[in-house]
Amino acid sequence: MSSLEIKNLHVSIGEKEIVKGFTLTINSGEVHAIMGPNGTGKSTLSKAIAGHPDYKITQGEVLVDGKSILELEADERARAGIFLAFQYPSEITGVSIANFLRAALQARLAEGEELDASAYYKRLYDKMDRLKIDRKFTSRAVNEGFSGGEKKRCEILQMAMLEPKFALMDETDSGLDIDALRIVAEGVNAMRGPNLGVLLITHYQRLLDYIVPDHVHVMYDGQIVKSGDKSLALELEAKGYDWVKKEFATASAR
Amino acid sequence: MKPSPDTLPADEATAVENPVSGIDQSSGNFRYEMDYAFDAGTGLTENTVRYISEVKKEASWLLDFRLNALKTFHSKPLPTHWATKDLENINFDKIRYYLSQGLKPKRTWEEVPDDIKKTFERLGIPEQERKFLAGVEAQFDSEAAYSNIKEIVSKQGVIFVNSTEGLREHPELFRKFFGKVIPTGDNKFSALNSAVFSGGSFIYVPPGVKVAQPLQAYFRINAENFGQFERTLIIADEGSEVTYMEGCTAPKFSTSTLHSAVVELVALKGAKIQYITVQNWSSNVFNLVTKRGVAHEMAEIKWIDCNIGSRLTMKYPGVVLKGRKARGEVISIALANDGQHQDTGAKMIHQADETTSNIVAKSISVGQGRSTYRGQVHIPKHLKGCKNNTECDALLINTNSRTDTYPAITVKGDRNAVQHEASVSKVNEEMIFYMQQRGLTEGQAMSLAVNGFINDLARQFPMEYSVELKRLIDLEMEGSVG
Known part of the structure; x- marks a missing residue:
């Protein structure tokens, strides 16, 4: 049982503050959805937690199992169990998915320890079968020339192989058609369980039809303004984000 | 003087x-x-x-x-x-122009710098070879491996000896081709080599003989072969095929500061020569090498050239496409780290109809490293059906890295086709973050990016070379971050 605690987090890009006091605790086994209009700080939040150098945390804490991760480099945070599924994953020319994952797993071993290649491929192929991914897929260069759906599938496969404690999924549904969406959701649902906590960032409620969250939070102007269960997502869908904006404005005015 | x-x-x-x-x-x-x-x-x-x-x-x-x-x-x-x-x-x-065989080396193992020792360790270089490469031992006894190959190929009538022996035992053959591809006066350094050369290989492959295994200079390391001014001459007679490999990825720790070799290849009608070089000179070395081949009718010459290290490398392997339908190819990888300048490229001189040439050059500049591509493609007006393809891609690792490209393509007449593509890219920070987010350190991420960049070319190297190359890039990249 692990916990990811985000306490009063403030994040700036350059001089501009984007996340303004975000607080949330995610325990393993839970799926939290963060919804909110564009430009409200959802992606910034996930990148800051993952340790992107352009995102400056000016205040607050991020703890994994009670220990701060803010002093850690991005790769150390990753090895501590944080996985970020990117909205726009990078292409890595000339590096196959199989080799990339192998390097990522190798990086988790102690110095001098060698990854068992045959056990690795066995596990890789097993995961691919479960995610219904063609075997040829992993010999392609990471994200190079991939369709939107392939990119997301590649993220899901990496997540399955790296077995993080917490997955931050940044707009995983963006740019996906309904079939691709279903495949991605199936992948996440298959990994759901007592060892994984998920922060699902999405603009649309559509994804939540496939990945049903335990908690839904509405983010606006850099912080959570409303929390509830999955019905909140439906309410939001019906009333639109203007409803939140208005409510927030009234709350701030008081 | x-x-x-x-x-x-x-x-x-x-x-x-x-x-x-x-x-x-x-x-x-x-x-x-x-x-x-x-x-x-x-x-x-x-x-x-x-x-x-x-x-x-x-x-x-x-x-x-x-x-x-x-x-x-x-x-x-x-x-x-x-x-x-x-x-x-x-x-x-x-500069000392001739190192006599048997001359006692002056360095002891203790005097070899730690970073060089560490590199040997990481590359898994055998103990005996380490001492040789570090200049502690003048001789490396690998005669066993060498004579084995020599025995196999001599059954096919192949001559594979050092240039001194070649001159002594096959003077007619040697003299007929020697200095013909690269005349003494080609450039100042080919003249220097012609004056003081010693060591290098002499290879003759008889008509129709296809040498199955690559001939490796690596197997016969000794002071002379790994000298400063080696001279290599390879003649592939009609319809024959041979691959030659020289160097190794281990750093050649040299006290001498000038390496100036001349390599001449002659591919007679329908013959194929592939010449593979992987060199990693220590950063005090001027590496000024002239390499050229003549491809006769239907013949093929391919240079695969990988340059890492040295203070300054100037090397432009060339092919003179002398006979109809001859083919020439240069695959070049250069990595310039801090304080290093890799000035490399290729020359393709078309002299007959329907000749084709292909140049693919990739360079990586790390830190204040500088890489320069110089290409020369010449297709005169009277020829027809000639083709050239040139691709050069440069990757810059840091903001103060530098790359220059000087492609000189002279194509006259309208019956020939040329293609030229060049690109310069910087290692993308988002890509590095992406890789770090998967658990790779910044250094590991850089290495992987660089290895990916040259992957399509590295695959053309023999397996053991490409594995060593990968490890070497990992080592070079380690110090490049932070």
């Missing part, structure tokens, strides 16, 4: 210590030469050339050839009007 007579030791003791066995010390004037054999601070004169020729018991035509070359060397200016001014820092008077 002339040595003053009072620096010449005349005492008998020096003569006794002469490392060159089997030479009658009482005849000939060795006094000056004995001096420089033990003193690296001596320059280049006619005496030097005479000494080398004498030690090698060479025929008089070769001595004349060397002496003429020396004159050419002295008369030619440094090519600083187009090349880097750094060439002016070569002090020709301070």
Whole structure:
């Protein structure tokens, strides 16, 4: 049982503050959805937690199992169990998915320890079968020339192989058609369980039809303004984000 | 350049210590030469050339050839009007031009710098070879492996010997092709090599013979072969095929600061030669090498050239496409780290109809490293059906890295086709973050990015070379971050 605690987090890009006091605790086994209009700080939040150098945390804490991760480099945070599924994953020319994952797993071993290649491929192929991914897929260069759906599938496969404690999924549904969406959701649902906590960032409620969250939070102007269960997502869908904006404005005015 | 007579030791003791066995010390004037054999601070004169020729018991035509070359060397200016001014820092008077075999190395293992030792360790270089590469031992006994290959190929009638032996035992063959592809006066450094060359390989493959395994210079490392001024001549007779590999990815820790080789290839009708080089010179070395091949009708010459290390490398492997339907190819990888300048490229000289050439060059500049691509493609007006494809891609790792591209493509007439593509890219920060987010350190991420960048070319190397190359890039990239 692990916990990811985000306490009063403030994040700036350059001089501009984007996340303004975000607080949330995610325990393993839970799926939290963060919804909110564009430009409200959802992606910034996930990148800051993952340790992107352009995102400056000016205040607050991020703890994994009670220990701060803010002093850690991005790769150390990753090895501590944080996985970020990117909205726009990078292409890595000339590096196959199989080799990339192998390097990522190798990086988790102690110095001098060698990854068992045959056990690795066995596990890789097993995961691919479960995610219904063609075997040829992993010999392609990471994200190079991939369709939107392939990119997301590649993220899901990496997540399955790296077995993080917490997955931050940044707009995983963006740019996906309904079939691709279903495949991605199936992948996440298959990994759901007592060892994984998920922060699902999405603009649309559509994804939540496939990945049903335990908690839904509405983010606006850099912080959570409303929390509830999955019905909140439906309410939001019906009333639109203007409803939140208005409510927030009234709350701030008081 | 002339040595003053009072620096010449005349005492008998020096003569006794002469490392060159089997030479009658009482005849000939060795006094000056004995001096420089033990003193690296001596320059280049006619005496030097005479000494080398004498030690090698060479025929008089070769001595004349060397002496003429020396004159050419002295008369030619440094090519600083187009090349880097750094060439002016070569002090020709301070260079030792011939290292006698059997000369005791002056360095002990303890004196070898730690980073070099560490690199050997990481590359998994065998103990014995480490000492040789570090200059602790002058000889590396790998005769067993070498004679094994030699035995196999000699059954096919292939001649595979060092150039000294080649000159001695196959003078007609040698002389017929020697200096024909790269004439002495081609450039200042080919002239220098022609004057003082020693070591290198001589290979002759008879008509129709296809040599199954690559011939490796690596298997016969010794002081001479890994020398500063080696001369290699490979002749593939009609319809034959041969692959030659030289160098290794281990850093060649050299106290000598100038390496200037000449490599000539001759592919007769329908023959195929593939020449693979992986070199990693220590960062004090000027590596100025002339490599060219002549491809006759339907013949194919392919240079695969990988340059890492050195202070300055200038190397532009070329193919003269002399016969109809001849093909030439240069695959080049260069990595320039801090304080290094890789000035590399290719030359394709089309001289017959329907000849095709392909150049793919990739360079990586790390830190303040600088890489330069120079290409020359020449297709004269009277030819038809010729094709050239040139691709050069540069990758910059840091903001202060530098790359320049000088493609000179002269195509006359309208019956020929050329294609040229060039790109410069910087390692993308988002990509590095992406990889770090998967658990790779920044250094590991950089290595992977660089290995990915050259992957399509590295795959053309033999397996063991490409594995070593990958490890070497990992090492080079380690210090590049932070």
